Amino acid sequence: MKFFQSSFSPNSRRVRIFLAEKGITIPTELVDLGAKAQFSDAYRAINSRFVVPTLVLDDGTSIGEVLAIWRYLEETHPKFPLLGLTAKDKALVTMWERRAELDGFAAVMEAVRNTLPVLKVRALASPHNYEQIPPLAERSVLRARNFYADLNSRLAEVPFVAGDAFSAADITAVVTVDFARTGINLPIPEEHASLRRWYDTVSARPSAKA
Amino acid sequence: MKFFQSSFSPNSRRVRIFLAEKGITIPTELVDLGAKAQFSDAYRAINSRFVVPTLVLDDGTSIGEVLAIWRYLEETHPKFPLLGLTAKDKALVTMWERRAELDGFAAVMEAVRNTLPVLKVRALASPHNYEQIPPLAERSVLRARNFYADLNSRLAEVPFVAGDAFSAADITAVVTVDFARTGINLPIPEEHASLRRWYDTVSARPSAKA
Numbered sequence: 001m002k003f004f005q006s007s008f009s010p011n012s013r014r015v016r017i018f019l020a021e022k023g024i025t026i027p028t029e030l031v032d033l034g035a036k037a038q039f040s041d042a043y044r045a046i047n048s049r050f051v052v053p054t055l056v057l058d059d060g061t062s063i064g065e066v067l068a069i070w071r072y073l074e075e076t077h078p079k080f081p082l083l084g085l086t087a088k089d090k091a092l093v094t095m096w097e098r099r100a101e102l103d104g105f106a107a108v109m110e111a112v113r114n115t116l117p118v119l120k121v122r123a124l125a126s127p128h129n130y131e132q133i134p135p136l137a138e139r140s141v142l143r144a145r146n147f148y149a150d151l152n153s154r155l156a157e158v159p160f161v162a163g164d165a166f167s168a169a170d171i172t173a174v175v176t177v178d179f180a181r182t183g184i185n186l187p188i189p190e191e192h193a194s195l196r197r198w199y200d201t202v203s204a205r206p207s208a209k210a
Numbered sequence: 211m212k213f214f215q216s217s218f219s220p221n222s223r224r225v226r227i228f229l230a231e232k233g234i235t236i237p238t239e240l241v242d243l244g245a246k247a248q249f250s251d252a253y254r255a256i257n258s259r260f261v262v263p264t265l266v267l268d269d270g271t272s273i274g275e276v277l278a279i280w281r282y283l284e285e286t287h288p289k290f291p292l293l294g295l296t297a298k299d300k301a302l303v304t305m306w307e308r309r310a311e312l313d314g315f316a317a318v319m320e321a322v323r324n325t326l327p328v329l330k331v332r333a334l335a336s337p338h339n340y341e342q343i344p345p346l347a348e349r350s351v352l353r354a355r356n357f358y359a360d361l362n363s364r365l366a367e368v369p370f371v372a373g374d375a376f377s378a379a380d381i382t383a384v385v386t387v388d389f390a391r392t393g394i395n396l397p398i399p400e401e402h403a404s405l406r407r408w409y410d411t412v413s414a415r416p417s418a419k420a
Binding site for chain 2: 076
C-alpha cells in the first residue's frame with residue numbers, strides 16, 4: 001500500500017488520525033499542492049477528481065475519498081474499531097460522522113474554497129472548474145457557527161460525538177474545529193463549555209498530532 | 211423496526227430501492243412533507259435535522275441519513291450485498307457511491323432547494339433556516355450536466371457505476387437521474403449512449419419501481 005497525501009490537507013489529516021489510532025504505518029508520498037502536483041498526469045492517473053488523499057493498494061487499485069479509505073483500513077485492520085462494532089453502532093457512527101461532515105466540515109471547506117484568492121476558479125473539489133460565489137462563503141461561516149452550537153448541545157449529553165466511545169465521528173469533528181480556526185479564523189466560542197471539554201479530551205490523544 | 215419516509219423524497223427512494231433489492235419488508239409510516247409533518251414534535255424526536263427518511267429500531271434507536279440506514283440493513287441482512295463483499299469492493303463501492311452523491315445527487319438537490327419558491331428559507335436540509343442563493347442554483351445545474359458527462363465516460367468502461375456488479379452506487383446514480391428529470395427538467399442528453407444503456411438496464415430491475 002502507499003498513501004498519497006498532503007500535510008496541509010484536512011481530508012488527509014482525517015486519514016492520518018485514523019491510521020494513528022489504529023497504530024498502522026504505511027509508506028507515504030507527499031503531494032505538493034502548492035506546486036499543483038494534484039493536477040499532474042501521474043496523480044490524475046490515481047485520482048480522477050484531483051484531490052488528496054488517495055490510498056493505492058498493492059494490486060494497483062486506487063481508493064479515493066476519506067470514507068472509502070477508512071472503510072478499507074477498518075476491514076483489513078479491525079483492531080481498535082473506529083467505524084463501530086455492532087450493526088447498531090456502525091449505523092450510529094455513520095450517522096454522526098456524516099452530520100459532522102455535512103454540517104461542519106463541508107461548511108468550513110466551502111467557506112475556504114469560496115474565499116481564498118488562489119482558489120478563484122476552484123470553488124469545488126472537482127475535475128471541473130467552478131467560480132467562487134461570495135454570498136455562499138458568508139452562508140458557510142454562519143453554518144459553521146451553527147455547527148458549533150449544535151455540537152455543543154450534543155456533547156452536553158454524551159462524552160463523544162457518536163455516544164460513549166471515540167470514533168471516526170470525533171475525527172471529522174476535531175479536524176473541522178482545527179480547520180475552522182486556521183482556515184476561517186473561527187475558534188470554538190468561549191460559551192460552548194461542553195464542546196471545549198470534548199475538544200481538550202480529543203486533542204490530548206496522541207493521534208491528534210497526526 | 212419502522213421506516214419513516216415520503217413517496218416524493220429521493221433520499222427515501224434510495225432506501226426503498228435498497229430494501230427492494232434485498233427483499234426486505236418493513237412497516238412504513240408516511241411523513242407528509244406537504245403538511246410539514248417533518249417539523250412536528252413527534253418527528254423532531256426521531257430526526258433532529260427534520261429530514262426523511264429515518265429508521266427506528268425496536269429498542270427505540272433512531273437512525274437518520276441514508277448511508278447509516280443502508281449500513282444497518284447491510285449488516286443485519288447480508289444476503290444480496292449492495293455495499294461490497296470484500297474489503298476492496300467495500301472501499302470501491304463507498305468511493306463510487308460517494309462521487310455519485312457529491313457530484314450528482316447533491317448538485318441536483320442544491321439546484322432544487324435553491325429554486326423552488328416553497329423552499330425560499332429552506333435552501334439546506336438542516337435544523338436551521340438558510341435563504342436561497344440564485345447563482346448557486348445556476349452552478350448546480352452546470353454541475354449536474356458535468357456529472358452526466360463524467361458518468362457517461364465511466365460507464366463506457368464498466369457495466370455498473372462501481373464496476374462489474376450492481377451496488378448502492380447505482381442506486382444513488384439512478385435516483386439522481388430521475389430526480390434531475392423531474393426536479394430540474396434535465397433528462398440524460400441523447401449523446402450519452404453509455405449512460406443511457408446503463409440507465410435502461412438499471413431501470414428495468416423490479417427495485418426501480420420502489
